[in-house]
Amino acid sequence: MTEAAKRYAGHIRVLCLRRLVAVVLVGVEPIASQAQSFEHATKEKILAALPKLELAAQQVIASDGVPGISIAVVYQDKVIYLKGFGVREEGKSDLVDADTVFQLASFSKPMASTVVAAILSEGVASWDSRIADISPSFQLYDAYPTAQVTVRDLFSHRSGLPGGAGNELEEIGYDRDAILQRLRQVKPESSFRSGYSYSNFGLTAGAVAVAKAAGMSWENAAEAKLYKPLGMSSTSSRYADFLTRTNRATLHAQLDGKWRALAKRDPDAQSPAGGVSSNALDLAQWLRLELGKGNYDGRRLIDAEAISQTHMPLMARGKNPVTGGWSFYGLGWNVEYGRYGEVWGHAGAFSTGARTLVSLLPAEELGIVVLTNAFPTGVPEGLADTFFELVMTGKTTKDWVVEWNNIYGQLFGPAIDAAVKRYGTPPASPLPALPLSAYAGTYFNPYVGKAVVAEKDGTLEIRLGPKSESAFPLSHFDRDLYTYRPSAEMPNMPVAVTFEIGPDQKASQVKIDDLNELGLGVLRRIEIDRPASP
8 A cells, every 4th residue: 555545544543553644735726627527316216326326235244345334415405315234233133224323433534524613703712812811721742832723723633643652552541631631741753844744643632622611521512512403312522421422333354354343442531533433324424514614503603614614624634545636634623635526525444343434525515424333444535435426427436345345455455464573473482571570560651651661461551541450461572572462453453561670670760662652651660668767
């Protein structure tokens, strides 16, 4: 897969592919030439395309492309298609329908921008409000960005904050407040406002700050400003609410070539960026609001200027690796210029087993939502591109599902293969480890917190996170290098844990590779419960 493809498809919570680098475009003259000559959408063309879209979705299910799919289509302020396919959980008979609730992952970001636009419509802040003024406890690594960073900067991913910052802390159990507080320890990836780096917790910080300015928690703000006004009764920004839904889709990942429910995903820490759960029925109403540019059922719910700002291209992302369109990031939205003109969209993915997509052609007043309960897969993009091509040209020129599967199918493969090649099998004659007691102990740094290494049943285990609840066995690899497998959805992927030995022949520090993407995964041994000096 090309570097451009990796960048484009990389908006995913992953262990190995966290960091994204934006392509800087030299001019935008080619944008206008991307659009093909085509007739505009009509109701008749859309109605002719829907049976073929349905057939394509049925073929995906029949070929085990994903366990389940749910689709909504909106045109000219009318919901014209709602349907589900397949099953909520592999091996069970409960079917997906338009009411089935899915976890949306990063599809949550454009919804967060809608909530923020609704709050800003009330005048409590603006897209250019400085975070220091509305939420002064938030800090970045350097003083100038801390003082100047705005809501707009955080929603367009141009604060300089590295893309993966905070993701690894969420994975080991830290809550939102703890993660946002620790971001000040992370060195910037680029100069302030000069580079694009897709950040879950940067956007979360911006959203939470705006809700705070309105005197609300994020979850309550989303409910009050978007879900209730649109009657989205099955939509929530709380994981606990998702768990109460009887008709909900289970997450699936690939293991030994089969879809399996391997892990759950509580995204509350990054709720604005990835924590929404919803269904096709509810999301169709949100599409009406977006395509209506803040109008819904004949009423203006959001100020036109506040919502129009979200769709302005701000940061270059490079070319779409499949369609060839030039892609930019706005405020929680991807803004692309391609075959059919301007497109507003956003994908969502959890490596634990979610893939979702929203894609709108605003000039055509046409939008589609595709929800699936599996990862990795390019089915959402494939079905959306199939539908748009059928509507705009009357035919399909290629199998778009296959094209997009090729992109998403390669996201984990090379990283897993490299890790397995390096750490999957110990050397034939490994150097022996020191006694286990030399490694056992408590290690700490201010970013990761504590790591407890303990002896258990003649081997070692490591406990991570604020409550040290999750214990992972350590497997000896060579002398002072051990490995562990922290990812339920990638159980075959080993991660290195390397101890450094001090002059007393005990480990003085430990480096945990999957927590060291930002250089903050080295923890020093500490003494605990030491009696106070007299």
